[in-house]
Amino acid sequence: VVDAGSCLAILGVIFVGALYCLHIIGLCYGKHRLHHPAPLDSSTLPGVSVIKPIVGIDDNLSKNLESLFTSRHPQLELLFCFESSDEPGIEVVQTLMEKFPNVDSKVFIGGIKVGLNPKVNNMAAAYAVAKYPLVAINDSGIYMRPDAISDMAATIMQDDKMALVTQIPFCEDRTGFAAAFEHVYFGTSHARIYLAGNCLRFNCPTGMSSMFRKEVLDQCGGFEAIGEYLAEDYFIGKKMTELGYKSGISAHPALQNVSSVTFNAFFNRVGRWFKLRLSMMPQIVLVEPFQDCFPSGTIISYSLHYLFGIDIIPIFTLHVIFWITVDFMVLNIMQNTPLPFSILEFIVLWTLRELSFPIIFVKAVMDSGIRWRNKVIIVNWGGKIKSVSYV
Numbered sequence: 001v002v003d004a005g006s007c008l009a010i011l012g013v014i015f016v017g018a019l020y021c022l023h024i025i026g027l028c029y030g031k032h033r034l035h036h037p038a039p040l041d042s043s044t045l046p047g048v049s050v051i052k053p054i055v056g057i058d059d060n061l062s063k064n065l066e067s068l069f070t071s072r073h074p075q076l077e078l079l080f081c082f083e084s085s086d087e088p089g090i091e092v093v094q095t096l097m098e099k100f101p102n103v104d105s106k107v108f109i110g111g112i113k114v115g116l117n118p119k120v121n122n123m124a125a126a127y128a129v130a131k132y133p134l135v136a137i138n139d140s141g142i143y144m145r146p147d148a149i150s151d152m153a154a155t156i157m158q159d160d161k162m163a164l165v166t167q168i169p170f171c172e173d174r175t176g177f178a179a180a181f182e183h184v185y186f187g188t189s190h191a192r193i194y195l196a197g198n199c200l201r202f203n204c205p206t207g208m209s210s211m212f213r214k215e216v217l218d219q220c221g222g223f224e225a226i227g228e229y230l231a232e233d234y235f236i237g238k239k240m241t242e243l244g245y246k247s248g249i250s251a252h253p254a255l256q257n258v259s260s261v262t263f264n265a266f267f268n269r270v271g272r273w274f275k276l277r278l279s280m281m282p283q284i285v286l287v288e289p290f291q292d293c294f295p296s297g298t299i300i301s302y303s304l305h306y307l308f309g310i311d312i313i314p315i316f317t318l319h320v321i322f323w324i325t326v327d328f329m330v331l332n333i334m335q336n337t338p339l340p341f342s343i344l345e346f347i348v349l350w351t352l353r354e355l356s357f358p359i360i361f362v363k364a365v366m367d368s369g370i371r372w373r374n375k376v377i378i379v380n381w382g383g384k385i386k387s388v389s390y391v
């Protein structure tokens with residue numbers, strides 16, 4: 001008869017063993033998939049309607065918008081969406097429209113109310129008139145390489161059943177400690193789950209830079225079908241999967257570059273995402289707090305000690321060495337060029353990130369509202385928005 005302690009220890013070994021497998025899958029998939037552009041001639045690709053929702057202003061907004069005007073995709077329309085006519089970004093767009101008069105671009109103000117998700121409402125007017133078979137949603141804080149749109153389109157067109165492609169979230173090189181902290185998070189912990197999840201065909205798309213077949217989203221019910229959810233990106237993927245379509249990732253990561261990144265803004269953002277996941281899939285709370293390096297190291301060392309009497313300290317040390325080494329390899333695969341910080345800085349940033357995440361879980365569980373820009377959003381279990389209030 002196996003006692004309760006042994007059962008728990010065996011469960012611990014299986015759980016942490018599965019996490020080690022995720023590391024290896026993420027590493028191999030990243031090496032295989034990232035920075036190898038899809039081999040299709042861009043002149044044969046369909047046109048793309050790019051929807052850019054913009055709220056507020058940032059020092060890098062002009063640079064990011066210009067990166068769309070200078071995209072190399074042959075057939076492109078740029079659809080800029082603002083919630084109101086007093087948005088400061090409108091002037092930035094108008095200046096670029098004058099600078100690039102030959103680029104097909106339009107401005108939409110006020111959106112259309114299709115649900116409670118403010119980003120979806122903001123984009124809905126543009127989606128209603130998008131003229132190309134492929135639609136890209138591209139957040140304001142993303143810089144696009146000249147070949148990024150074509151690579152996303154080529155990735156979709158390689159497979160008739162591929163309906164959705166996302167760029168894996170990452171960061172452009174920036175200066176400053178908070179920016180480097182964000183860089184490390186998106187290049188390690190987040191990248192591992194995103195790469196392994198995509199490789200294993202889990203639905204885990206992030207909507208900061210995505211492209212999909214318009215006819216497939218229309219089959220799913222269009223923007224009306226996703227506007228009631230806060231995680232519209234997750235539900236786009238879910239509905240497409242239910243119709244038998246696949247999703248994939250582009251060769252190029254999404255280059256986030258908000259200039260005003262602070263620790264507070266970073267923690268609020270990942271906290272908001274955690275709350276959103278918690279409301280959509282509450283069972284995630286059973287694994288998510290334990291899937292970081294130190295909690296899982298504690299689980300594996302106590303489990304092996306209980307089962308086989310092995311000393312705790314050497315197992316924990318080996319666990320941390322394995323974890324940080326594979327994380328560093330994944331970060332370098334994501335980056336594909338020299339990192340903007342030294343190995344020593346990486347170790348400090350990585351350690352701080354690993355130690356700081358429990359605070360996010362505690363903060364998120366204690367506060368029911370989800371703060372997003374100038375709104376506080378309450379989400380029901382299942383992911384549908386209950387209410388939006390302005391602050």
Ligand SMILES: CCCCCCCC/C=C\CCCCCCCC(=O)N[C@@H](CO)[C@H](O)/C=C/CCCCCCCCCCCCC
Binds near residue numbers: 019190196205274
């Ligand atoms: C037996 C061991 C299993 C461990 C699996 C670990 C479970 C996942 C734990 C944490 C998730 C980390 C966060 C991932 C980043 C998600 C970013 C995000 O929240 N984005 C939202 C905003 O854009 C978006 O709306 C949400 C998308 C859904 C995310 C779903 C996450 C689950 C991914 C699971 C993939 C791993 C599969 C491993 C299966 C053994």
Ligand SMILES: O=c1ccn([C@@H]2O[C@H](COP(=O)(O)OP(=O)(O)O[C@H]3OC[C@@H](O)[C@H](O)[C@H]3O)[C@@H](O)[C@H]2O)c(=O)[nH]1
Binds near residue numbers: 120139230232233
């Ligand atoms: O009320 C809003 C908030 C945001 N937005 C726009 O939505 C985009 C994303 O906003 P932020 O950068 O604040 O938020 P995030 O990076 O956290 O968003 C990301 O995660 C949550 C997902 O549901 C989103 O699809 C994804 O974009 C921006 O382009 C922003 O201008 C709106 O149009 N209206």
